Amino acid sequence: MSSLSILTLAPLLLFAFITTLVGIWRLKWAYAAAVIGMLLSLIAAGAGVFRVLAEGKLRHFLGGWPPPFGIEYVLDHLSAFMALIIVFIGLIAVVYPPEAGLYQPPRKGIPMYGLLLLLFAGLVGVVVTGDLFNLFVFLEIYSLASYALITLGGDRAVVASFRYLILGTIAGSFYLLGVGFIYFSTGTLNMADAAQRLVPLYSSPVVMAAVALIVIGMCIKMALFPLHVWLPDAHSYASPMVAAVLAGIQIEVAAYVVVRFMLTIFQPHYFIDVLPVTTVIGWMAAVGIIFGSVMAIAQRDFKRMLAYSTVAQVGYIGLGIGLANPLGLIGGLLHILNHAFMKSCLFLVAGGIRYKTGLHEIPKFAGLGRKMPLMMAAFTVAALSMVGIPPTAGFFSKWYLVLGSIDAGNWVFLAVILASSLLTAVYFFRMVEKLYAVPSSGDAAVEQATEPSAGILVPILVLAVGIIILGLINALIVTQLLMPVAALLPS
C-alpha cells in the first residue's frame, strides 16, 4: 500500500472539520472526534514506518495523475520518521485536558480541536508531500492554525501571535519566492523531477537566490538564532499545550524542509561546497545554542525559560545540519525526536503546575517536589535528558553530534555542545533544587498542591517513560531510519 502517506494526512484534515462541526453541539464530542482522528492517523503513520522499512520509498500519485502533472506524496525514511513524531506528539497534546492546557477553558465559539488537527494536518502534509508548491500550501495551513492557537493564551499572546504572524508570513513568502525561482528555471514543481533538472543549473544565480530565500525562510520558521525573535514571546504566552506542540514538533518541521532540500532536491555538495549553506546554518546554530542557554538561565518564568531553551535546542538540530557529515546529521535528526518528547513533556508539566497551583515562576516552586512526586519525577527525567545524562534520550543526540564534530574536526562546535550541557544543567538543576531541596516557603498554593488528575499526569508520564525508552533503543532508530537518510551525505 503506497497510499499510507495520504492515509496519515487524510484523517487529520477530515476530522478537523468533523470535530469542529460536532463541537457546535457538544464540546465532549469534539474531543472524542479529535482523539479518533489522531488515532487513525497514528495507525497509518506507524504502518508507514514499518512499510518504509520493509520496502523503501513509497510514492502515491494524487488522483492517479503521475508526476510531473499531478501532486505526488512520498513516504521515505525521513518523512515516515517525521510523520510518526508529529502524530504521536499531536495525540498526546489532544489527550491532555484543555482546562490545564489552556488558561481559559475553550468556549464553543473557538474550534480549538479543529485548529489543532488542522495544525497537525499541515505539519504532516509538509513532510509527506513530494511537491514544492504543495509544501507551501501545507506550510501556510499549519502556520495559520498556529497563529490562531497561540491567541488562546490570552491578551499578551495575541500580540505575540501577531508578531509571529508577520515574521511567519515573511518566511512563507521567502519560501514561495524561492519556489517560484525554481519553477522559472526548471519548469517543474515536483521534487524528484526538479532534483534532476536542477543539476545542470547549479551555477545559475537564479537557483542560488532560490536556495538562499528558501533557507532563510525556513530558518525564520525554525527560529534559528538570530531569526528567533518571534519565538520567546509566542511560546511563553501561548497556553502550555499549544506551546508543547509548537516547540515539540512545529519548528522542527522547518528543519525538515532544509534537510529535504539539502539531501534530495539538491545534491548535498551544493549546500556544502557550492553555497556555504551548511556552514552558515552551523555557525548560526552554535551561537544560538549559547545565546539560548544563557538567556534561559536569566529567566524566572518557567515557560519563558523553556522557550529560550528551545532556541538553544533548535541549535542542536541546526548544528547537525551544519556539520554536514552523516554522524552529525544523525545527531540533529535524532534530536528532533528527542526534543519533541522532552520539550513537550516540560511544557505539559508547566501546564500541570499552573493548573494545580496557579504558579509560573520558578522561585515560587520551592517544596513542590514532595507535593507532586510523580509529575516532578517526570520533570526530572526530562530535565536530565535536556542536560544529556545517560541513559536518557538527550545524551545520545549529543553523543552523535560530538562524534560528528570530531569527524568534521570542528573543535568550536564540539566546545559549544559540551559547554551548553553545563549551561543547560545550570537552569534545570536550579529548578530541581527548588523542587526538592529548598523547603517550602509556606505559600498556600504550594501547601495545598496535590498530584494532578490522571488526564494531566498520564500524557506527561508517557512522555517521560518515552524519553528513557528512546534512549535505550536509539541504536535501533538510528540504524533503521536515520542511517539511510544520513548515507546521502558524503562522510
Add this chain to the structure above:
Amino acid sequence: METYYSLKPLLAVLVSLLAVVLIVIPNQRPNVRESWTIMAALAKFAIVLSMLPSVLGGNYPAITLFSISPGISLALKVDSLGIIFGLSASLLWILTSFFSIGYVRGVPEHKQTRYFASFAVCLSATMGIAFAANLLTLVIFYEILTIATYPLVIHKETPEAIFGGRKYLVYLLTGGVFLLFALAFTYQLSGTVDFQPGGILPAQVSPSSVIMLFILFLMSFGVKSAVMPLHSWLPTAMVAPTPVSALLHAVAVVKAGVFGFARAIGFVIGPALLHQSGAAGVLAGFTAATILLASLIAIRQDNLKMRLAYSTVGHLSYIVLGMTMLSPGAWVGALLHIVNHAVMKITLFFCAGAIYVRTHREKVSELNGIGRQMPITMAAFTLASLGLAGVPPINGFISKWYLVQGSFDGGQLAIAIVFLLSGLLNAGYLLSITIRAFFAPSERFTKFGEASPLMVVPLALTALFSLLLGLFPERFPYFYQLASQVAASVLGGGGP
C-alpha cells in the same frame, strides 16, 4: 582469557534497582523498608561472590544486552579488575546499610525513604561501572552515579548542603562533559570502545593524540578521584550524612574515578603508548603533589570529617600515582589500595558517624578523652589510622609496600620518598586524634557510652577486615591474586 554467558553481572546491577522500587512503596513501616535494603545488599554480595571462583580461574562471566549505539553494545563483563571493585563495594554496602539504619534513626534524619532509595541506585551504578565491558557502558553508569549521589549530598537541605550540592554538580558534570569527549575521541581513534588489557588504541596513533586523550581522561576521571586541583568538591560534599561520606565519598564514588583511571590507562590507552607519549609523568606530578598537599591541609582541619576528606584526597592519589608508574609492582599496590583504603577509610567515617550520633560533636578539638567512653569505636579508629599510616601488620602496609617497591622498580626514588613522607604525615594527623581520645584529660564525656550496636558492630568488623587483609593478603577473597592477574594482563609478564 575466556568469557562465558552469564546473567549474574546483570543481576548484580539490577538487584538494588529492584530494591529501589520496593523501598519507595509508600506507607510501609521503616523496618520493612530497611529490610529491602539489607536483602538487596546481601543478595548483591552473594551474586558478586559467586562469580569470584571463575574469575580467579580466568573465565569471565559476560553478558551483552543490546546495541546502544551502532556498533557498540550495552555489555557487562566481570574481569579481575572489575571484581576487585565490585566485591569491595558490595561487601561494604552491607555494613553501611546496617550502619545507616543506626545513624538515620539515631540523629534522626528526615526523608529516609529518599535516602535509602538513592543509596540503592548508587550501588547499582557502582556495579555497572565495575562490570562495564566497554567505555560507553561505563560512562552511562558513571553519569547515573553522579546524579544519584546528588540527593544524598543535599540531604540535609540546609543552605550549606544546597551549596555543597551545587559545587558537587559543577565539578562532576564538568568532568562528565570531558568524559563524553574522551569517549567520542577514543571511538574516533580506535573504532571500538571495548576494554582490552593493554589498550585498544592502534599502534600508529600519534603521541599528540595520546596526550590529548589522556588529558581528557585526566579532566574527567580526575574529578571523581579528587586529584588536585579538581578535588575541592569532596571536602564540601562532607555536608552529607556520615554514612554517605563513608560509602560514597570513601568507597563507591571516588573509587569509581580511580577505577576509571585503571580502565583508561590499562584497557584503553595502554601502557605502551602512554609510556611513549610521556603523558603519565604529568599525572604523576599532580598526584604526588596532591598526596603531600592533602596531608598538610588535613593536619590543619579541626572538623573530623573534613580531616578525613582530605585524607581521602591524598589516598586516592596514592592509587592513581601507582597506576601512572606502569610497573607491575606499583599496579598491584594501587589495586590493593583500592580495597585497603576503602576498608580503612570507611572505618574512620563510621567512627566519626558514631561519635556524632552519640555526642553531636564534629570537631577534633572536642574529642578529648572520648576514648574512655567509646573504647571500641576509638580502638577501631586507631587501628584504621595505623593502617593508613602504613604500619604493619595492617592492610595499608601491604599496599604501600608494593607501591614503594614499584617505584623502586621504575627507578623513581622521588615517588618512593613521597609515599614514605606521606605515611609520616598520615600518622601525624590521624594518630593525634587517638592521643587526644585516650590520653588527653577530659571532664565532659562521663555520661556517654558506645553508640547503638547497629553502628558499633559494622565499624568493629571493618577494622577487623583491615587486620585480616593485612595479615593474610593472599587468602580469601584473594585480592592479591586478582591484582596480580590484572597487572600481568595489562603490563605483560608475571606479577611482582
